Amino acid sequence: MKKRSGLSCLVVLASMMALAGCGNSASNAAADGKSSQGASPAEAAYPKMEIKLSHVAADNTPKGQAALKFKEIVESKSGGNIKVKVFPSGQLYGDNDEIEALQANNVQIIAPSAAKLSGFDKSFEIFDLPFMFKDEESLRRFEDGEGGKKLLSKLESKGIEGLSFWPNGFKHITNKKVAIKSPDDLKGLKIRTHGGLIINEVYEKLGAASTKIAFNEVYQALQLGTIDGQENSLVNIDTQKYEEVQNNLTLTNHARSEYVVVANKKWWDSLDAKTQSLLDEAMKEATEVGRDLVQKLELESLEKIKKNGKMKVTELTDQEREAFKQAVQPVFDKWAAEMDPEVINLAKEASK
Structure with missing residues (x-):
């Protein structure tokens, strides 16, 4: 009986040593940031x-x-x-x-x-x-x-x-024919837009023709005279180098793209x-x-455009901007009525 007890103690001791070895291995793996399969937690x-x-x-x-x-x-x-x-x-x-x-x-x-x-x-x-x-x-x-x-x-x-x-950014208008200061100045111009129904009707209301051209094809269309102008954020106007093919920039701030x-x-x-x-x-x-x-970047682009001096920059007065707003109000009213009224109301609430 005593011999068996001694043998049992040896078995228990061996088992404890083995478990301790496993514990140390697990601890080492954790310390290295690795799982038991050798992958990091993120992996x-x-x-x-x-x-x-x-x-x-x-x-x-x-x-x-x-x-x-x-x-x-x-x-x-x-x-x-x-x-x-x-x-x-x-x-x-x-x-x-x-x-x-x-x-x-x-x-x-x-x-x-x-x-x-x-x-x-x-x-x-x-x-x-x-x-x-x-x-x-x-x-x-x-x-x-x-x-x-x-x-x-x-x-x-x-x-x-x-x-x-x-x-x-907010959108502004460039063109190569006239410094736009009033809605009437847009009459007869051909302006590139992204092709949205509302924005096309905005230009129609202002007496301009709008045309849809892919963004990465706009510079060439301006260069060739296929279009007279376009609308975009200041950053896009700057980075696309439209100043090389346009003479005028008007800060209309009329919509977002x-x-x-x-x-x-x-x-x-x-x-x-x-x-x-x-x-x-x-x-x-x-x-x-x-x-x-x-x-x-919008501010930096505007300063860069002004400094280069290749495009005349026109900043609208409050009165001039209000004239544009009133001119296109019928377009706003028509299309807002076509949209989800809840979305429109939430937008109006956000703008208060």
Whole structure:
């Protein structure tokens, strides 16, 4: 009996030593930041995948910088498991085919102008309603609030997941014929727009002809004289070098060409909750980067344009701006009546 007890003690002792060895191995692995399979916590949490993000603006615009920040955050926090390939300046898809490419899942994320989505719901042209939002703060209150959420939810039945709104600054008009100071100055001009129904009618009301041309083809159209002018944010006017082919810039501040960041819904729904959460958080941070850059870069672009002196810059007085607002009020009233009244009311509340 005593011999058996001694043997039993030896077995127990050996077992304890083995467990201690396992414990030390586990502790060492934890200290190294590795799991028992040799993967870091981030690597273990996220599946390996590649996300294609396509947009039509330059890298040095708020939109371009937001896209790069999204890439940086996702790749860093996923431990490199999730790769985001960003294709700026229409390198992969242009204005005319990016939505179709998204629905076919040839690209997972795009950031088209909101008006490009008006074929799904007219409410997406709310940013084209002339003088709808008075400033950046009212716009952000709408986008981050119930109004923005309701607007994005309208895409779900179309196979599209709405992720965020990215800023593009308020729009202004350039042309090569006249310094625009009154609505009458636009008569007879041919202006490029993104093709939204409202903005086209705005120019029609002002006596100008509007035409839809892909963003990455606008410079050549201006150079060739196919069009007389165009409307855009100051950053886009600057980075696209329109001053080389335009003589006049009028700071009308008449509408926004806000971007809507959207994903292929079937692809999005296939992601696990942890991955969706990572992408959501990265998108929020990227959106803030874009917003912070808008005011800074818009001011810098305006100063650069003025300094170069190739375009005459016309700043409207309050009275002149009011004349434009009154001239296009019938367009506002007509199209606001075609949109979701709840979305319109939420936008008006945000602008108070």
